[in-house]
Amino acid sequence: MxxxxxxxxxxxxxxxxxxxxxxxxxxxxxxxxxxxxxxxxxxxxxxxxxxxxxxxxxxxxxxxxxxxxxxxxxxxxxxxxxxxxxxxxxxxxxxxxxxxxxxxxxxxxxxxxxxGGLYCDFESIGKICTSIAKKLEGGKTCHITTASGSDFTCSIADRAPNPQYARSLVSGASSSPPDVECATCAVEGTGDGIVYIDGSIPHPELGLITDQIKLTIKKGLIVDITGGDQAQKLKRIMKEFNDPNVYNVGEIGLGLNPMCELNGRMLEDEGCGGTVHFGCGDNRGFGGIVASAYHLDMVFKNPTLTVDGKVILDEGKIV
CATH class of the missing domain: 3.40.50 (Rossmann fold)
Structure with missing residues (x-):
């Protein structure tokens, strides 16, 4: 310690x-x-x-x-x-x-x-974050798969990448240390596919996922949530928000901090190397246009992520 x-x-x-x-x-x-x-x-x-x-x-x-x-x-x-x-x-x-x-x-x-993640080399990881942002810049189509069966595609056209360096050094900057990540944003109405959440959902009633949750996504919205007890809790939580915009899949964040480990706490989990998370609900901070009082992140492990056919993550490893 x-x-x-x-x-x-x-x-x-x-x-x-x-x-x-x-x-x-x-x-x-x-x-x-x-x-x-x-x-x-x-x-x-x-x-x-x-x-x-x-x-x-x-x-x-x-x-x-x-x-x-x-x-x-x-x-x-x-x-x-x-x-x-x-x-x-x-x-x-x-x-x-x-x-x-x-x-x-x-x-x-x-x-x-x-x-944990606060003891990383923020400067070195920041350079990796910048390189990921350059690979996302100007991309049109994002495709994500996992060995568990996830298969999701969306447009990211005209959405600038959002690198998060976990450092707020200049006027107007915001950060979430130890969460070093680079995010993009799905264009509203374009996301389609299946994603299995097997990492975490940083919410007091969920945390680490012990029984993977299947999300069915059509035209950018989560239309079905299936699985065990945790899936039913997620379904209830999102329904109780009483806001249809919470089902919007906006942020797509690539975790880059190798010293973070999944533990059910948001900033370690979002920054955890080898993961991707979907931010559902409000996406205005990532270049989107969906307003909501809520933003809920869902983390899944070891994804393969490509942009316009170019591999950026290969089973969670940075290419």
Whole structure:
């Protein structure tokens, strides 16, 4: 185990380049307060730090209350240390549009500060992320298969790649360390096929998948969810959102961090090398046009992914 404060320092320096006199804000909630307090303790030398606690949201992408959103709008650097992600919230969009740097620390555990993806070589992996983005640039058709039977095709025409380096170093930047990934976005209405989710779905009722879930996708929407108990839970959860847009398959993210391991927590799982995840629901952060209060990620292992016939991932390995 590493010293957990070492990871806090990585977040304050490598991942955000915090300056001593900047206005630094930690947004947290009761579930995540233990990690937020460790970050606070690690900020001893930062003289303009603040921490604000709010009630927990009920799903990723929901906005904080107006008081918290107002504080975010005034900050130079924001650490979103919350149970559910603020990344797809309007408050985060508004804050970074105003020049803030946002670091997403959704669903962190103390263990994540002691080992795992935060101890990677962010600079070296960043170069790989850039190379993947170049391969996605200008692509028209994305095709994904897995040994378990997944076979999915969609258009990514005119959708710019979205490399995530897990570092927020410039004004307006957002990141989610240790999630190093490069994402693209399925054009609405074009996704078709079958995908077996066998990695994780970072939601409190699901986490690591023990009985693979079959998604049937037609014209860009999940039209059927089948499998065992976890499939039935997913079906119920998505239905309870009461928003037809949550069934939209938008983000297609390629995990690139070799030090991440699937553990049911969003940022380790999304960044886990050798995986791809679908982000369902809101896709505006990836160049799409579907608005939703929800964004749910579903991770599957060892995919083969091609763009216009060129192999980018071969059973999870970068080509």
């Amino acid at each position: 590493n010293d957990k404060y070492e990871a806090c320092k990585v977040l304050l320096t490598t991942c955000s380049n915090c300056k001593i006199d900047e206005n630094i804000l930690i947004v947290t909630d009761p579930t995540s307060f233990e990690v937020a307090k460790l970050m606070w303790d690690a900020m001893g030398e930062y003289k303009n730090k603040s921490i604000v606690m709010m009630d927990e949201r009920t799903m990723h992408g929901q906005d904080p209350n107006k008081v918290v959103a107002g504080a975010m709008a005034k900050a130079d650097v924001i650490f979103g240390c919350t149970k559910f992600s603020l990344f797809h919230s309007q408050a985060r969009r508004d804050a970074v549009a105003g020049g803030a740097r946002f670091v997403n620390m959704v669903d962190y555990s103390v263990e994540m500060l002691e080992k």
